[in-house]
Amino acid sequence: MNEITLCMMDDVPAVIDGLLKLIPWEQHGIRIVGTATNGHEGLKLIRDKKPDIVLTDIRMPMSSGIDMIRELKETCEVFPKVIFFSGYSDFAYAQESVRLGAFDYLLKPFTKQQIVDVVLRAKAEIESQRIEQSDRMMLERKLRESLPYLRQEYFRLLIRHDELPELASQKWDLLGIDMGTRGFIVMSVQIDELMNLRTTLPLRELELSSFAVQNIMEETLNKQTKGIVLREQLGQFVIVLNLDEDADVLAMAESCKYNVKHYSKREISIGVGSWVEGIAKLGLSYEQAKTALSYQFYSGASCIISYRDIDRQGHMTPHYSPDKETELLYCLRSGNREGTERLLESISEECLRYPAPPDPDVMTNLFYGLAFSMYRVIAEKAEPKQRMWLDERLRAMKKGNYSSTSELVRDVKDLGITGCEWLQKRQKNDVGRLIHQALRYVSERLGSDLTVQECAGVVHLSPSYFSNLFKKEVGMTFMQHVTSARMEKAKELLLEGMQVQDITFELGYRDRPYFSELFKKHTGMTPSEFRMKYERV
Template sequence: MIKRTYTMVVIDDIRAVVNGISRDMDWSELGIDIVGTASSGEGGLALVKKKLPDIIVTDIRMPRLSGIEMMRELRPQLPHAKFIFISGYSDFDHAQEALRLGAFDYILKPFTPRQLAEVVKKAAEELERERQHSEELSDMQQKLRESMPLLRQEYLSLLVRFSAQPETLRRRWEFLQMDMQSSPLAVVVLEIDHFVQKSEEIPVNDAELLRFAVQNIVEETVLRVAKGTLFRESVHRFVLIINTGDGASALGIAEECRENAERYSKCTVSAGVSRTVQELDELPVAYQQAVEALTYTFYTGGNSVFFWEHITQRPEVLPRPDADLEKELVYALRSGNAGQAEKLLLMLLETAGKTEALPSPDSAKALCVELAALIRNAVPELAGSPELTELMKALTSPRAVLNDLRESLKQLSKLSCAQVQSRLQFSAQEAIQAAIRYIREHLHLNLLVGDYAAHVHLSTSYFSNLFKKVTGLSVGAFVIQEKMEQAKLLLAGDRPIAEIAESLGYEERSYFSDVFKKTTGMTPTEFRAAYGPRQGNG
């Protein structure tokens, strides 16, 4: 469907033909506007140059300047105009030539108005299709221009991850009109420190503003000294590709970005810096170097910059921790000595880390997990406890840094020792209660402290100290106290005092009486008189 009006001129050296076409036909119904006529080739040429019509209906053969010659001259100026030639049978060969030269169509004399209208209508429809295609193309080009920043980001994101042929990369680089040179290049990977934790504590808008602020700071910092492109890789990570050279050091730029982020935003950033590469197809390697360098913030906790070349001499595997220290740690844990266990744990961490260069973060994390397993195995009672589950989760968290792991190990050590102390305390209570029962059942025997200790399978000294810690009395004092309490119960009856003394392990009544009086303030006779059975008065 034709949506606009197209202009047309009519050129023929026979005026009647011109008038018949221009005046006797209703072109407005087809969306055609006749903007001029001419009766010669020269006049037609001047007319077309002035009016620049969409459709040109012209006789193919005219004196001095034919329709074909006119088309040849006008075609560069009007590449999209539609030439329709009027031709007689004798000019058929010329009409065919005109088509080869780019004419839209031709019509043979004599023709009816309807025949000419059909050809003009087809020309207008073709113009409409071309116009729509041009508009669509223009719209696509506009959208392409608008989406160019996103296309550049997508391209760079793929460029640093996947390999491709250098020529393909170069053509794409030129198509996207990258505002930097394709060589030399370095990659810097930056992260907003602890952003995941921060984003959970602040509104979503504030988190986005924080990311936007960091991005602006980095871009402004870079553009002051070098050409570079920054794109966001994830919620807290950016990738920066920099043109190095001319005094621009990627490491120096990264350090300045870190300083400015700390100075002008409410957060800090860390960065990993690659070596400089010369070709676009080397960028994936440079990107991996920058990512690997960034992992070394594990040791600092953030606000730091690491250069890949500075970490290449790292030991791949940490030296094995001191076996004797490990044994001492296990002993300290199993005895519940929290202070000693923590001291030994830190010594193990420091000893293993005494290398000329920082070991890889993965090997340091593996050491921490091994120490956690050592602690867990030393104290089986920990198995299944919620606290252990949480600490092991923290120890294996991908976001954990060295200080986090060290703190988690200390907490695990304290938890283990507390568990052991709780068990030991419970066991001590059970042992003392068993000893007390044994004492009460054997008050008639004059047993020694060692006899009671042997009954509960403890050494005499440890048992003595533990007994006093639990009961508040020495073993001897407790035995006497129990004997005197039993004596009181017996004296309330009518058994002879000498027999009571013997049943409590006292061979001499006098010694029994002395101990009883010292304990109660009364002799056995006085106690019985006060509390013993009463004789009836009949």
Template sequence: MATELRMCVIDDIKTVVEGIASQIDWEAHGIRIVGTASNGEKGVELIHRTEPHIVLTDIRMPKINGLDMTREVLKKFPRTKIVFLSGYTDFQYAQQAVQLGAFDYIVKPYTPKKIIEVVLKARESIQAEMGETQRYQEMERKLRESLPYLRQEYFQLLLQFRTTPEQAARRWDFLNIGLERERFVVTLMEIDQFAEQTETLPVQEVELIRFTVQNILEESLRRFTKGFVFRDHTNRFVAIFNPPDSLSVEAISEQCRENVQKYSRYTISLGLGEEVTAIHQISHSYAQALAALSYNFYTGGNTVYSYRDMSPVQQTAPRYSPEKEKELFYCLRSGNLPKACAIVDELFEETVSVSVPPAPETVKGYGDELAYLINRVFSEKLTVEEMKQIERHLMYIKNLSSFKLKELQENIKKLCRIGCELIQKRHVEDANQVVEQVIEHIRQHAASNMTVNDYAKLVYLSGSYFANLFKKVTGMTVIQFVTSERMEQAKLMLIEGKQVQEIAQSLGYEDRPHFSELFKKHTGMTPSEFKQLYSVKG
């Protein structure tokens, strides 16, 4: 809907004023008469009171003429369109008025049609200006809404790329950044275990968590100094602030850490860069903050790490004991998971228990190397199909972009567990096959009086190892199983009607009383009682 325009009519001739104001249907043209005046002085008062868009006025008037009125009105209302009514004798005055900023003039004698024509031309000019103003205001609104994103983008560029002091300052002014232009510190703030804690949450809830943490950080920082906080990663924020003289940056960062822990269900790790003096040096402080934050690899989080407190990192790559490496591989080949995990813990303890800990990236590289060695050991013992599960977890370890020492250690041990369980399964299958082979022989040769060593020789094992293996699989000793199998066969033969003496001899017992004694011990009945129990009565 078009905006209704306001218009004043000023002339010292009453009939002129009434004719213009009353006899023309201005409302049909979207214009409302908001007042009339009979001289320049009253006209100025009217204009100040009603702030019209259009003023239709005579040039020659008592007290204040049209030219003086134009100067005064346009000084305060530069967008007001002033249209003069002038006679031929006033023509030079009218031209002078236009030079002063009046919109147009109408020379007497004028008709309603001519007045309407000029006023509507003024209306079009006003509407065009209004449209331009609205477009400008819309651009300003969009710019205001975009400023946070533009500032974030600008700071992200400053963090990553070099710039000149002049270029940095120009952009700083345009974005109206509310920080002092000297002395900056960059702090990186990372939500601990963010991926693990949010992997099952909907997107809206994850976004709410990030918004909450960022808001806490902004409020915490605002209490002490001027700063700007923005997201740098899914779970990471950057704070750029002017360090105050009254409080250390470490103390400010500790306050941020405590507030996040207190007012949310999460904890954060913070890495502090050193102070820099100028805008174009911010990238240096960011690189230092990134290096400091990487040391949450050792602690697992909820800690402040300052670059200035970091010792020079160990330059040589950590090496583990060759003897322990061999011992680990022996355990893996045999499927001894508890011992393998204990050795992995010892290897990591050796790596990090030094006066100057290695850089986190170095330890991650060490973990990758150890994982590949473990994978190679298992590949010598397992089938291609069995190795697929191990290789999937190996790739998982390799592709983890952000994890802690404990997590790396646990994932290496998980790799050991997957492989050892497969080897143990293989051992069980092999053991079952060996024992089943002997059991089949016992069933087919129940009468043979073989020793444990004799059975062990059948499957190419030592007597003691075979005896332990047999008991582990069956829950019985070899002799117990042989006796049990003979008694089961004896039952079948008794039911078939065979004589006890015949059965005893066929099962390798030369002494019938001894056989009967074993049978009763096994079944709770003598052979005769068992036979009578199951015989058909005539």
């Protein structure tokens, strides 16, 4: 801490000499910077040396101590601690010294210790004030350094909460906000690429992109009007502009979009709220800007949308035919990919066929409802890993963070078609298992009177559906397969030496000529010819 300096003034030189010799000032951390024997010299000394403490007699030639300090107080910015001493106990002197802000008043004769005590008290007060001043300067410096952040935080609150105009004016001054308090428009901005939840950009590049875009927008707007750019979430910003109602704000937004594209190679979309007159309406303009930006859902990336240009259809609810959904779920359940794709395309077109865009949240919820219906059908037969994938996709859809209808429709179609492929594969496996069960049943009962109805009942299918599946999987009708299996069995029995008549009854035929005719049709030989041929071999 800086040393404390002191000046002495008395018209009696012996008094000054005595104070200088008797008191070890340096040991007390005080340096004597000058002495004077009259008021004029004293005033000049104080102005030159600017001491922290002045020890002065009240009555001196040419100018009294009182007059000297009075003039000093009127002309000097920094006023020292003044300690008066005098041989007069005149109350008027004491009263005037207090009025002038004297630190203390001593009567002669005084002791050395009295002088030391009063000077040390003055020193302690000066040091305390210096510490306070240092702390205050540090706080002021920190405040200046924090002002940009504090202004950002204040505006983040201001666009979301009401503020009385008189309180806002006070904070305007406190935070050094270089804007008027009337006439505002709020814009909501997003970096389109960063809105994609599946972006693969590293975090450092995301941060740098956001920083660059913010700087470009600030520089662009500062050339045209007053305002502030607030950073919200990563890749999202709010701009508060202070301008007249007839200002071309869309041209400013276009300049921002162009410069960001030109200098940072990023695409941005901007929603523009309505002009509002006062601070109290900032929140309204902000909500309008967010609503306008949400309609980028229909326009796609790199767009500027003004709230006043939105043809809102609040009364209109987008929908699609319930019959189409029912048919879609049937196709999905049966693994019919072609039908699933066709119906998903038809439903999407029906939903997006509107005279004016409905609320994006309503549209997102509509498609989420369709996705949930498909999810329930697919999840019934999904394997554990497939179920995890389904759950993850459905959660992402529920969040509704889609930047365009094409992204939303793409995810809904992906869910439906992927699920359809799973069910189709599962169905093929199930069909193969059922047909194998039917073939085994036939092979074990070749001697019985086998029918389609009987075998269909074994695998728990309707006869017509079983017949179609059987022919599709085996390549022949059920009865054609039974006949073929019996003929193959007949070959084995003939080679084992069984008589034709016995084979006829063994395989469920009642008429030997009919059996022989079927055998010849199947092999090109009668049973006897077949046996003779292979016995010779």
